[in-house]
Amino acid sequence: MNRLKNSKTDIPPNEQSIESIFTVCIQNEMRVCSIYKQFAVFFANEPQIRCFWAELAGEEKLHAKILRDIQKAISSEHLCELPNNHLFQDIQMATIFLDKCHPETVRTLDDAYEMAHEIEFSEINPIFKLLACSFIQKETRKKTLIAQLSNHQNKLSKFTNTFGDKNFRKEIIAKHP
Numbered sequence: 001m002n003r004l005k006n007s008k009t010d011i012p013p014n015e016q017s018i019e020s021i022f023t024v025c026i027q028n029e030m031r032v033c034s035i036y037k038q039f040a041v042f043f044a045n046e047p048q049i050r051c052f053w054a055e056l057a058g059e060e061k062l063h064a065k066i067l068r069d070i071q072k073a074i075s076s077e078h079l080c081e082l083p084n085n086h087l088f089q090d091i092q093m094a095t096i097f098l099d100k101c102h103p104e105t106v107r108t109l110d111d112a113y114e115m116a117h118e119i120e121f122s123e124i125n126p127i128f129k130l131l132a133c134s135f136i137q138k139e140t141r142k143k144t145l146i147a148q149l150s151n152h153q154n155k156l157s158k159f160t161n162t163f164g165d166k167n168f169r170k171e172i173i174a175k176h177p
Contacts, residue, residue: 016088019079022071024091025127026064031098032119033060038103039112042174049109049163049172052155056116059152063128066145070135087130094123104176110169113159120156125149 036057043049071079101119106112129149133142163169 016083017079018074018081018083019071021083021087021091022067022074022079022131024095025131026067026071028091028095028098028124029060029064029067029128032124033057033064035101035103035119036060036116039106039116039174041177042103042106042112043109043172045175046109046172052159052162053112056152056155059148066132067128070132074135087127090123090127094127097122098124106174108170108174109163109172110166112174113156113163113169116156117159120153125153 034057036053040050040053040057043053098119101115103112103115106115129146132145136142136145160166163172
């Protein structure tokens with residue numbers, strides 16, 4: 001399957017390139033940012049929870065900026081090259097996965113947590129890490145990015161310690177605007 005079926009980011013096979021990979025990944029990071037911003041709105045009456053989601057949204061926006069900056073630094077000849085087929089398939093799967101994430105279905109804090117957990121531990125972050133580390137030359141910058149990504153994911157892993165167990169989270173109702 002070389003086309004993203006029913007996806008918001010559909011790239012025909014003749015347009016697949018390193019540049020299109022970056023474009024789709026940047027769009028995916030911004031889609032996740034948007035989901036987390038919606039979560040912040042849903043829990044606006046709970047300041048600590050709102051701040052948590054707003055912070056994660058900001059980090060997703062930063063991921064998109066990092067990818068944009070890397071993309072700008074790559075030569076136009078290299079951007080036109082064909083991507084690794086496995087990488088493109090992983091990006092297709094990540095995009096299709098995001099197409100199934102509908103924040104409007106979130107009813108409780110636990111629903112938001114579960115959706116975010118699925119997002120953070122899907123292919124999206126490994127693809128970000130692979131792209132960033134493949135095109136960044138400085139080892140120190142690579143290590144910093146890997147540490148930032150690990151801290152980003154760990155925030156969600158520590159969610160239960162901060163915001164209670166599953167049963168408690170189910171009692172915190174999302175308020176849709």
